[in-house]
Amino acid sequence: MSEALRELARAHGISTAYTTDRGRRVSVSPDTLVAVLAACGVDASTDSAAGAALAAHRARAAARLLPDCVVLRGADAARPALPEGAVAEVELEDGGGRAALSGPLPIGRHTLHVSARGRDASAPLLVVPERLPVPEGRHWGFLVQLYSVLSRRSWGMGDLGDLAELASWSGRSLGADFVQLGPLHAVEPGPLPDPSPYRPGTRRFPDPMHVRVEAVPEYAYLTGEARRRAERCAERARALNEAVLRGDALIDRETVRSLKHEALRAVHEVPLTPGRAAAFTAFTAREGRDLTDFATWCALAQVHGGAWRSWPAGLRDPRSPAVARAREELAAEVDFHRWLAWITDEQLAAAQTAATGAGMGIGLIHDLAVGVAPEGADTWALADCLAAGMSVGAPPDDFNPHGQDWGQPPWRPDGLAATGWLPAARLLRAGLRHAGALRIDHVMGLFRLWWVPEGRPPSEGTYVRYDAEAMLGTVMLEAHRAGASVIGEDLGTVEAGVREFLHARGVLGTSVQRFEYLGGSEGRHGPLPPERWRADCLATLTTHDLPTTAAWLSGEHVELRSRLGLLTRPEAEEKAEAAAERDGWLAELERLGLLPDPEGDVVALHRFLCRTPARLLGVWLPDATGDLRPQNIPGTSSVHPNWRLPVSDGRGRPVPLEELPGRPLVPALTRVFAALGQRGAETRETCEPSNTCEKTEED
Secondary structure, eight states: OOHHHHHHHHHTTBOSEEEOTTSOEEEOOHHHHHHHHHHTTOOOSSHHHHHHHHHHHHHHHHHOSSOSOEEEESTTOOOOOOOTTOEEEEEOGGGOOEEOTTSOOOSEEEEEEEEETTEEEEEEEEEEOSSOOOOSSOEEEEEEOGGGOOOTTSSSSOOHHHHHHHHHHHHHHHOOOEEEEOOOBOOOSSOOSSOOTTSOSOSSSBOGGGSOGGGSGGGGGOOHHHHHHHHHHHHHHHHHHHHHHHTSSOOOHHHHHHHHHHHHHHHHTSOOOHHHHHHHHHHHHHHHHHHHHHHHHHHHHHHHOSOGGGSOGGGSSTTSHHHHHHHHHTHHHHHHHHHHHHHHHHHHHHHHHHHHHTTOSSEEEEEEOSOOOTTSHHHHHTGGGBOTTEEEEEOOOSSOTTOEEOOOOOBOHHHHHHTTTHHHHHHHHHHHTTOSEEEETTGGGGTEEEEEETTSOGGGOEEEEOOHHHHHHHHHHHHHHHTOEEEEOOOSSOOTTHHHHHHHTTOBEEEEGGGOBTTHHHHOOSBOOGGGSOSSEEEESOOTTSOOHHHHHHTHHHHHHHHTTOOSSOHHHHHHHHHHHHHHHHHHHHHTTOOSOTTOHHHHHHHHHHHSOOSEEEEEGGGGTTOOSOSOOTTOTTTSOTTOOOOBOTTSOBOOGGGGGGOTHHHHHHHHHGGGSHHHHHHGGGGOSSSOOOOOTTO
């Protein structure tokens, strides 16, 4: 590796070496550095090209008057160092006038203008709060994948009407303060070989397949053939829903989406009343070009397929004259997709209103996926901000010895800087709009991401750094404006100092019982005592990527992996290790006096969570029904029905939403959490089957 290549990579935030989870130092190959630099628009294909690029970079850096972005945290934050004799002025956002950099500045996204050395320069100036407020007191709620929570009114998968019901019931009857969801982002059109909600076509808009069709106001006014079309779709959807609830079919997103789109096309034909038309106009104005781009992409994808890089050349650039002409030709279809986005947004708002109206202190917690599909709407509309030919993943570690390739293009640091981080701000704003909190998947991506060049194994990737102050400043500003909290999914390999950095800014972490050990998840010197858990976090027993608690207790998760041919060691060894892990935790519960528990080990483990100082406590909804099947086993889409299973009981029988109140574990778990706050205590009696249960110290 030439010194020029090494320095050029470092200048662009590209790591030339990294440290594994076991502390081993690994050098990155020159070929990887050249490929990553090329994805950032830098030619380093030869030593001379690298030298020239490095010289040009140094010249630009020396001539700069301002950094890409200036972030001031709090009213008393130190102002940035400026060139000697520079004159600075702040242009306040939204035409709010001008102010001196040295004076008080309101929280917001402003523009800093500087004049020095006979030149002018500008940069985004983010004035953000010193720290995001974290929820006061302690709160609990359910963690769900919405598609899996079917009611008898669903169309084959859980929808936003079901979400409103779940929030209203759990808030009023159980004293829950939130419902945390998996991503609701819109997915790619066409076949779904990987139905993962973490691989969307866009993170900017939710998917209309989550809509409850009958709840769209115009549905009530369908007549004639339009009504018959919608009712035929509803009849087919009800049959599909019944098959899923009988256990005769898996959740089939493609069919659900097709039926809903056909029915909604009929509903779209109903003229809007003046008030509804005004609301639709206001929505389209608010969402602006992002909505136009998304709706245009949807319309073009219906004609040319979802892989936009194979479209006619003129249609690959959203700003091209060819796209403008196509938008006019497909105006009716573009309008339909704008309308779909609007009615979906309305039902999301209604679900959050149902949650807060039920007394929930937080309400909905939405999930922002780490990336998007490589040929979806976002990569088309934001091509300059996403690195083509690169994929986000993870280096080899104990969990995945070959590393991980998630098949999603990463943000380009230079592309984000050129836009003032506005694309990131807009998708955060969308995720926070109807939420009390936002979970950011793989929050470490605000600092660095593992880039894997296309066609190479994950082990041949490298870390690329981002402007963490700008990235997190954008998060803090949007969360502050929404009055919402932020939860960072900080599981796995986390760089030293990242958790502390996030904690100082009020971003909650994520703690999962399966990973909480003395000595870390690698050392595993015994379960981490509850008093040593973090306070500013969301604490849970499991996640959508891990076995359910019932499966973990019984050892069913090992038997499942054995049946699927996924074990790398003899089954007896795997079972022995799993049993030892479980028994270690049960011994810790006995030490704390939480076992034996007449209501079972699952309840005792949740009592353990209450012993931690965690502010937020999450109950994986399948744990409340005794479900043994995992929603997802990473990397097994060809052998396991990932993301297609309804919430079920311990025998695999689907449990519809209407039956959840009658599940024995639900009142038992509610009693566990009732003592967290006064709200819980007030609602406790409504969810107990009898008044014979006395409060205990464990409660």
